Amino acid sequence: MIINVSPHIRSKNTTRRIMLDVIIALTPALLAGIYHYGWRALIVTAVSVAACVLFEFLYELILKKPVTIFDLSAVVTGLLVAFNVPSTMPIWQVIIGDLAAIILAKMLFGGIGKNFMNPALVGRIVMMFSFTTAMTTFAAPVRTFTGLFGIGADAVSSATPLQDTAQLSVNNLWGLLLGDYAGTIGETSTVLIVLGGVYLMIRKVIKPTIPVCYIASTLLFSFLFGGTEPLLSLAAGGLALGAFFMATDYATSPITNWGRVIYAVFLGLVNAVIRVFGNYAEGVTFAIILGNILVPFINEWTRPRPIGAAKAPKKVKKEAEK
Amino acid sequence: MKNKLKIFTNGLFKENPVLILLLGCCSVLAISVTVSGAIGMGLAMTFVLVCSNAVISLLRKVIPDKVRIPCFIVVIAAFVTLVQMVVEAYLPDLYESLGIFLALIVVNCIILGRAEMFASKNSLGDSVLDGLGMGIGYTLVIVAMAVVRELIGSGTLLGYRIIPEGYQIGILVQTPGGFLMFGIFMAVLIYVLGKHGKKFEPKIGCDGKCGACSENCRIRDVNETPAALKEQEVQS
Structure with missing residues (x-):
């Protein structure tokens, strides 16, 4: 009888399976994006995905590292970058965003699992600072499929409901939830994003702690600070996408349960502060990036005590030093 | 002779004040937005470095050890004031674009660091060579960074448009872009200095x-x- 070293039972989870689940979960929102903003949304998304995969492949080829593009994580990053831009965004600017996401945020720090910030959000920030006009000129919905091949339909740009509060009204709530307003490709249809998030929870890819605490605390804090109608700020903008797909990134979120709660409430607080008091209409990106940076500290603060360990190891250490 | 040459070339790459010793980064990050500003800053810096190194080296046996830092600062401040007045009088545009960072050369770590680490222990000739090498090393880095940042960030070089309007990547001329370029330049220099696949380990003096x-x-x-x-x- 041959006895191998542990582990003897392996989980069937692989990075590729998890990433495939995330892609499946993002598909409804992508379809909604194409429906609302025309075929250009699909082109932007396809280019973004291709660019991300290509950048990762080239980086690994040039530095002679093992090629990891088949774990599909670059595809997810590409999808998320595209979801964060309006469909009218010039293609080359999207590719710059992909470059920042994959090379700057992910590969330079050692590739998947070693990035300390969410790559897609780094891409978004770089595009936001570099191409502010293109990033904030949103296309009004064209409803592709109803017009049957509305390829020629020119996108009309208008303000996002978060900037133009006149569009924010309870009468319009259903339209806002479905994403029927001017916005980015992937973050407008809150209902479909939540659907994708629920799918991920059922598949046990993500736990509900972070999304639920993040959204709840955002709503609570915006209410306390006297911001816009809380439910409307959930329906319009990228909160749902951020909460379900970006704040929950394994490498950049805390590993302990209490850590996740602290992290998510912190995100909600920052998000509400930026939305209510800040100049930016949207606070999700900065909130999550700020939270990402704090994750190592949160992990350290909330490290569970092993059973039987001394109650206050810090004190013991201090005495030993004396 | 070889030793003298080494004192001079040390500051250029192997002990580059900005990228290896990591001193005086603040002005590099802030000024490397335009090439013209970077050249002006580099020259001002080199002048102050050479002069303060020379004077401190001459005074090294007179200055009491306990009050050496204030003495160094006084010497450096004298030369910075000189530079500031000259630049303000003859190059008002440059003076405008450098702003507070020209005056801040007084507390720039490179100059104080060279006074403390080198000039206060070495002869006049060596100190001048060291100041010249360090100053040119600083100028090289700040100008190289400014070329990349101005070209890609604003699409111009020394004010002349190279990349057509609308095709620049604005983040490079903003603060995050400065940090990004700083990290990339540091990594590239360390990579170039490493020999035979070995990582370059900087010796800090x-x-x-x-x-x-x-x-x-x-x-x-x-x-x-x-x-x-x-x-x-x-x-x-």
């Missing part, structure tokens, strides 16, 4: 043999922090 050194720099103590000791324990 000494050979790491603290026993035979009068300096109280405590480099050795870095290896004796609780975390490092614990790691050694685990290894043994």
Whole structure:
């Protein structure tokens, strides 16, 4: 009888399976994006995905590292970058965003699992600072499929409901939830994003702690600070996408349960502060990036005590030093 | 002669004040937005470095050890004021674009660092060479960074448009872009200086043999922090 070293039972989870689940979960929102903003949304998304995969492949080829593009994580990053831009965004600017996401945020720090910030959000920030006009000129919905091949339909740009509060009204709530307003490709249809998030929870890819605490605390804090109608700020903008797909990134979120709660409430607080008091209409990106940076500290603060360990190891250490 | 040359070339790459010694980064990050500003800053810096190194080297036997830092600062401040007045009088545009950073050369770590580490211990000739090398090393880095940042960030070089309007990547001329370029330049220099696949280990003005050194720099103590000791324990 041959006895191998542990582990003897392996989980069937692989990075590729998890990433495939995330892609499946993002598909409804992508379809909604194409429906609302025309075929250009699909082109932007396809280019973004291709660019991300290509950048990762080239980086690994040039530095002679093992090629990891088949774990599909670059595809997810590409999808998320595209979801964060309006469909009218010039293609080359999207590719710059992909470059920042994959090379700057992910590969330079050692590739998947070693990035300390969410790559897609780094891409978004770089595009936001570099191409502010293109990033904030949103296309009004064209409803592709109803017009049957509305390829020629020119996108009309208008303000996002978060900037133009006149569009924010309870009468319009259903339209806002479905994403029927001017916005980015992937973050407008809150209902479909939540659907994708629920799918991920059922598949046990993500736990509900972070999304639920993040959204709840955002709503609570915006209410306390006297911001816009809380439910409307959930329906319009990228909160749902951020909460379900970006704040929950394994490498950049805390590993302990209490850590996740602290992290998510912190995100909600920052998000509400930026939305209510800040100049930016949207606070999700900065909130999550700020939270990402704090994750190592949160992990350290909330490290569970092993059973039987001394109650206050810090004190013991201090005495030993004396 | 070879030794003299080495004193000069040290500052260019192997002990580059900005990218290896990591001194004076603040002005590099802030000024490397335009090439013209970077050239002006680099020249002002080199002038102050050479002059202050020379004077401090001459005064090194007169200055009492206990008050050496204030003495260095006074010498440096004198030359900075000189530069500031000249630039304000003859190059008002440059003076405008450098702003507070010209005056801040007084407290720039490179100049104080060279006074402390080199000029206060070496002869006049060596100190001038060291100041010249360090100054040129600083100028090279700030100008190189400014070329990349201005070209890609604003699409111009020395004010002339190279990349058509609308195709620049604005983040490079903003603060995050400065940090990005700084990191990339540092990585590239370390990579280039590494030989035969070995990583380049910068020597910070000494050979790491603290026993035979009068300096109280405590480099050795870095290896004796609780975390490092614990790691050694685990290894043994």
